[in-house]
Amino acid sequence: MRTINIGIIGFGTVGSGTAQVLHDQAELITKRTGAKIVLKSILVRTKRVLPDEFSDVPVMVDEDAFFGDPELDIIVELIGGIEPAKSYILRAINGKKHVVTANKALISACGVEIFAAAAENNVEVGFEGSVAGGIPIIKTFKEGLAANRIESILGILNGTANYILSEMTNKGLPFAEVLKTAQDLGYAEADPTYDVEGIDTAHKLAILMTMAYGMEVDVSAITTEGITKIEPIDITLGKEFGYRIKLLAVSRNHGEHIEARVQPTLLPDDHLLAAVNGPFNAVHIKGDMVGDVLLYGPGAGKMATGSAVAADIIDISRNILHGAENRVSCLSYLPEFIQPRRITPIAELECPFYFRFTTLDKPSVLAKISGILGRHNISIESVIQQGQLDDGTVPIVMRTHSSCEADVEKALEEIEALAIVTAPVVKIRIFV
């Protein structure tokens, strides 16, 4: 029986999870592939003792020895971040090794360079684990929906942010308090910026857009807004309007240009994505042939991401066994068909909005605000004005009809300049 030798770089959460999957499922994987997939070596920064089941796997700190092993078929990078991950991956590729990674920051930033090097060396790069944890979403774009022009992608792609919003929704607690608990429980990092500011979600959306549309994506062109400014009152009032707040990645294929944004968004209660709670992820795809498809599952975690990384290892192993390397293009389209596409400037987009104004309890406040909105072509669908808060201010909440982002920006600038408006306007997009 053919043996496929795996070398793993990094033995943190996902690295040890992947090793565990390969160990625990060795027999199952052989039954499915006809090959023996063997963890042959592990490269780490600092020498250490591994759990018993891996006691016969050499743990190396010597990069030359690790990369120089001619018997390795696939090198699996699971340290994350840009460097040294990028150098390791390029070294593996130049040494004619196939690569598997779960590194979304690297793939979204340097994918073009990495995939070009892989093509030159006729090796594969698998990255199923980089988006939406255990959900086989990359494979779905590349293969399952390969006969579809993708019309839109909606994603809940960050488990930490979704967990925080779910807890805020269920318990009525403020952001900072939920974040603290999440950190204590290990659901959020000490520095949660990437997760709560939407950056991680934007990286993942960029990867999905490449798969979907055959385009190179500059992550910085994706308008990205986090959830740190969401307050319990917005969640409560959103509920009264029939919505739930989610940190939503949205991309729509407008043909000439592609919409792409990551923002807290009010989703109608009866939308399937509104029911995705806790650390789970989900991706809703509209294909021109298939219609609406949704994939849901764990967005992170040792074994769930290990499952996705192992799926890539199995995929590449099947190709090695059949001499079919690069049977499916890394980028879902052949490299010569990957094209630049214009990202729609945010100012050109339209959607209904939720606004919360913090105002002084003076007559004609509502008239002034709605007057400004009207002059900027923003029409109000409904208003909730509540009583005075302890600090003497009055919150006014509005839901608008579909309005242009550029108009909204100008209107809110004028409104925030009013003396009767005492805090920045809270603005949340409503999904339609």
Add this chain to the structure above:
Amino acid sequence: MRTINIGIIGFGTVGSGTAQVLHDQAELITKRTGAKIVLKSILVRTKRVLPDEFSDVPVMVDEDAFFGDPELDIIVELIGGIEPAKSYILRAINGKKHVVTANKALISACGVEIFAAAAENNVEVGFEGSVAGGIPIIKTFKEGLAANRIESILGILNGTANYILSEMTNKGLPFAEVLKTAQDLGYAEADPTYDVEGIDTAHKLAILMTMAYGMEVDVSAITTEGITKIEPIDITLGKEFGYRIKLLAVSRNHGEHIEARVQPTLLPDDHLLAAVNGPFNAVHIKGDMVGDVLLYGPGAGKMATGSAVAADIIDISRNILHGAENRVSCLSYLPEFIQPRRITPIAELECPFYFRFTTLDKPSVLAKISGILGRHNISIESVIQQGQLDDGTVPIVMRTHSSCEADVEKALEEIEALAIVTAPVVKIRIFV
């Protein structure tokens, strides 16, 4: 550029949908595969004129001419049913042609024979379109979750039945009336037996079980019950208990034996599958590594199923281009590892139950019924007793704690023999 030639058998809903997908997406498919996929011929029973876009595709009624074309790479069977579909598929396989089909009845009944013939001739058989329409569920089992021992499968796999239950739920209408409308709208067949009696769902569950567990499945061993006896009152009272009724395919991997059943089932309101409405399908999978994954999408339809059939065509084409035929085993496991597994006898299973008793308005009815239940180890969790109906009977509705199917059967037999019980007991399983 390499050309892959396709021959389609049948030009009904799915046949014409598949032809349309290949036609409309020709350029896209080339960009993804590097090949030209060409519809070269169509075999039909009666000669006819096709829509303009297919005017240059020969429509044949001569089987020998169709199967004898040495240039065909893949033959796509889309006529459904056992014969002549089976003979056509075997003829294609014996002629060394790859096969794609969406025929769940055939695959679930004769898969073993068909896959053995395919292995002998080193050709592939794709059947993504046979389960859950456009959802890439077969690929997910074979590849995306290949590193997982599957612990359970829950599925809403029949769009017609789900549409009928959704309409009954939303509009409070009786089964017969909704069925009639569904037939008028073309959502249900003139003879709806397969859909509403759970037979179609059982076929699909059998296919998924083979993919998941590496077992041969005898469809007749799957306990199958339809939705024809569900009444609006059960939907209403189910709601009061916090449930929704779905025609659910359930399979659990108990190691030594495998649970498999298709039954109307009360699902908790907050279960994701409870939110799957109308003609949509969804499959919830629990993998030992990945945890909970759900796939949702259109369960049928010309273009959605066409998308799945085209995905198989693309998959096989990619294998042809790389000389990697049978890169993934048709059955998800290598044939030598497909094993018989015992299906759990229904009498051994346990779950909570919903019972609706139709009784005369006499004293001690409740005492008699609950006495019998108690003697059979069935403990009641809650009871709703409503007022007399127009026909003078009184409905008593109960939710039980987890109870053994064998006990339930015996108890209900005794209860139905009581003179005060005037109609068969309605019994619906509650999902836990």
